[in-house]
Amino acid sequence: MKKHLTLLVLALFCLNVYWVKAQLPLVYDSENSGADIVRDATTLPSLADCPVVQPLPDPFAWSADPLGVSPVRSTDPSDWEKHRQELLDMFQYYEIGNRPTVDMSQIDASFSGNVLTVKVTVGANTLTLTSTITIPTGATGPYPILIGMNSQTGSLPASNFSSRGIATMNFAHDQVVTYAGWGGSYTNNDPFFKLYPEQNIDNTGEYAAWSWGISRLIDGLYKLNGVVGSNTIDLDHIAVTGCSYAGKMALFAGAFDERIALTIAQESGGGGATSWRYSATQSDVEGLGNTNYDWFKNSMRDFAGQNISKIPTDHHLLTGLVAPRALMVTGNADFGWLSNKSCYVNSKATKLIYDELGISDRFAYVIDGGHGHCSFPTSQNTQLNYMLDKFMKGNDQLSETYEVFPSTYSSINYERWMNWWGTGDSTFPEDPNAVGIWMEAECATVGSLWNIRSEEGASSGQYVEYDIDNYDPPLYGEPQLLDFDFNIEEANTYRIFGRVHCPTYNDDSFYKTIDNGNFSYVNGLANSDWGWTLFEMADLTVGAHTFTIAPRENGAKLDKILITTGIYAPEDIGVIGSNCVPTAIGDIEKLDGVIISPNPVRDFLTVSLEDPADKVTIYDMNGQMIYNLTSMESEVFVDTSSWCSGIYFLAVNGQKNKVVKKIVKR
Incomplete structure (x- = not known):
């Protein structure tokens, strides 16, 4: 009898866990359903006090209990909303700045001539948003609706939406803050900062303001109860989409606003659905040090370079914030700067979050190639249409999981970035097979225009520096070149790290190349003291090679380099470079x-x-x-x-x- 009772209790427990996971909402009727969970964001640690977390941060570990009792870890779906509040605080504190809360009493909405007008009033100031809404012909309402960044469907085909009876509307981001990439200027005179003068371009990134603006459009739809003219919008089925920088915009909106049922982040690149930490192991990609700092708050730059493992956030947490709602992520393997391998690792981590919450069919990712940037290929129709049919049209009979990526990505050891979750050990084990070649800059073949200077913090007390800006790619044979000659004994993938000190953001880049190839530059290296950063990654054959550095911005200091099969930057000064040490020792x-x-x-x-x-x-x-x-x-x-x-x-x-x-x- 006791045995049967135990089995019954266990069965009921398992059934309850399944029920909780199965009942996680597909969407919410408020922007932040956990807004009443009180947290003090001022308790978040500064850079100096942030612990080192080399792999991806554990998404289920809280820095503190919502009641301030103790650090906890919970994979219980019922706790996820509580943990979301801490993550939302962290992204505002460390990455984008404050997204002000807005009461519906501050919203005025009207609809006329297919245009939704939303006015947000704070004190004596008003910000106005307008958006054209297109109702599909041949369909009946209420209509699901897609908010496209800049255009009504972003970079996705309009036919995928109109054929399903999905309405569309646009978000004009310059009505909030100006995108400098279109020839404009991001300034404190933008409408958002007139509404909130305590915020400015230093403490607020555009993704805070833009995602806030998208939420205000949704406020307008709610203020009208979804009624736009003679039609009605289905407020339970709102989606957002965008590509590239606008893909990041859509992702931040979907992460912060729980009224969004489906988020589609297309080819969002660095700062979107990619990992800051993993991208730091890749060369020539958009990383934390070289992203656009109009988009993010300026202080996030302090976590660049050797401090990358101290930033409490990473972007599997951002994509995870969309859960339990639906998310689709795409990449484009033909464009290396999008950091697609990082998107793959980040997506694997996101999938584990959705899996743990028991909602695997609400996340899909596709990384392919053979098409232009932000050019939607028909090969992705299967995944897109599934997400639209299930999460916009409400076809609950559909249940699929989609993971599409290049076959070569199968060799990426993504597990080691998240295997530590739940263990408390946030360090990578040493790689006993890693090969390293250390070389001092002052002992390289130093062009005559470089200066060899002394500083106590430099290895061997010396470093090299160039005193003139040089924004044009150099020519070979010029006196501005710095050549490191080395030999490779085993063919492999090698990373070249440089130990640099770049005091400001105006002197934080170098040109670089391997074996007389075309010069490219590494940028965003600003740091407060000497530290390591990734310069290059290349497949090298057995034999002699030359790594060449040339100046780009004056004041950037180079101490030494490490050529290694390891994927992580050194944590200390390392050993004296082999190019400074004679091979033979004798009496004379x-x-x-x-x-x-x-x-x-x-x-x-x-x-x-x-x-x-x-x-x-x-x-x-x-x-x-x-x-x-x-x-x-x-x-x-x-x-x-x-x-x-x-x-x-x-x-x-x-x-x-x-x-x-x-x-x-x-």
């Missing part, structure tokens, strides 16, 4: 007119020069300067009796070249 060494004797040394070292030197410096393994001579004619004796045993480096800045030699102290 002579190289490029510099003689040191004896080596290894005990009490006294003799340094002899064939030509005068401007500077002679000796560093220990930690890069600390222990000896410095501002000029030298021919010979000097150095007392080494007090030195600790170990490795030291002698740097001679001559009038013709620079020589670095290793010294062994016994």
Whole structure:
């Protein structure tokens, strides 16, 4: 009897869990159904206090319980709405800035001549939005409706909607804040900032303002109870869509406004349905450091480069915020800057969120190629029409899951980015097979227009810098080139990381190329101190190669590089570059007119020069300067009796070249 009772209780528990998951709403009737859950966003940590999370952050781990009791983790669907509030706070605090709440008493809506007019009044100021609504012919209402960014269907075919009796309308984003990409200017005089003067272009990104504006259009539809002229809009079936930067716009709108039943983010690229962290392991993609900072609040830039693992957000959390409502994401593998592999990893993480909530059929992603950017291919009709039929037309009999991606992506180890969820260990295990070649910038083949300078924080105490802006791609053979020659012993995919210090956003880029290829540039490297960033990723064959750096903005400092099969940037200064260390050590060494004797040394070292030197410096393994001579004619004796045993480096800045030699102290 006891056994049967236990089985009955277990069955009822499983049935209840299934029921909770099955009952997760497809849409809500308020912008934020958890708005009454009180949280204090000012308790969110600053950069200095943010913990390092190398993989993708755990979407089910809260930084604090809504009641402030303790950090918790819950995969219970009934807790998801509570956790959403923390995530919404985090995206506003770290990424886009504040989205002001609006009471319906501040909304005035009217409809005339197919145009919806919405007025938002705050104090003495009013912002006006207008949108043309197209009602499909041959259909009867109430009509589901699609809000397209800029145009009525975004970059999707109008026929997919009109044939299904779906109405369409446009969001004109310049009525809120101006998109500078169209020749306009994003300023504090834009309508949104006149409405909210406490916000400005520094603390507010356009995605906060634009997504807020989309919600105000929806307010207008609700204010009219869906009645537009002689027609009625089905307020339970509202969708948003956009492509590229407008794809990000649609995604932020869908994440923040729960009245949106379906979000379609088409080829949104970096800052959309891609991961900041994974994109940091890819070259020539839109990442956190080089995205458009009109779109995001300026302070997010502090998390670029080596701080990428400290940003509490990442964009599987943004796509996850759409849950439990429906989401479709697309990518375009023909356009590398869209960071499609990052979209794949981010989509895999998003799928796990939807799976855990028991709503797998509400998420689909398609990454393909063979078509232009923002040009919808007919091959995606299957997925798009499924999402429209199920989540706009309400065909509950449909239940599919769609994952479409290039076959080559199957080799991407996406699991390691989320395997830690629920374990509490947010670090990647060391890769014991990673190969690394360390090289110092001052010991490369340094063009005559570069300057070799000293700074305590640099490896070996020296770095290189260029003093003139150079926005035109350089030519080979010019004195502005910095060449790193190296040999590869095993063919593989290699990443080249650079240790840089770029104090401002006006001096944070370099040109770069491998083996005399076309120059491209890496940008958005600004950091407050020395740190590592990804320069390049390439498949290299066995043999000799050359990595070339050229200046783009003056003031950008380069210390050293690491060429590695690993995918993560170093966390510390690393070892002294092999290009600065002679391969042979003897009692007497002579190289490029510099003689040191004896080596290894005990009490006294003799340094002899064939030509005068401007500077002679000796560093220990930690890069600390222990000896410095501002000029030298021919010979000097150095007392080494007090030195600790170990490795030291002698740097001679001559009038013709620079020589670095290793010294062994016994």
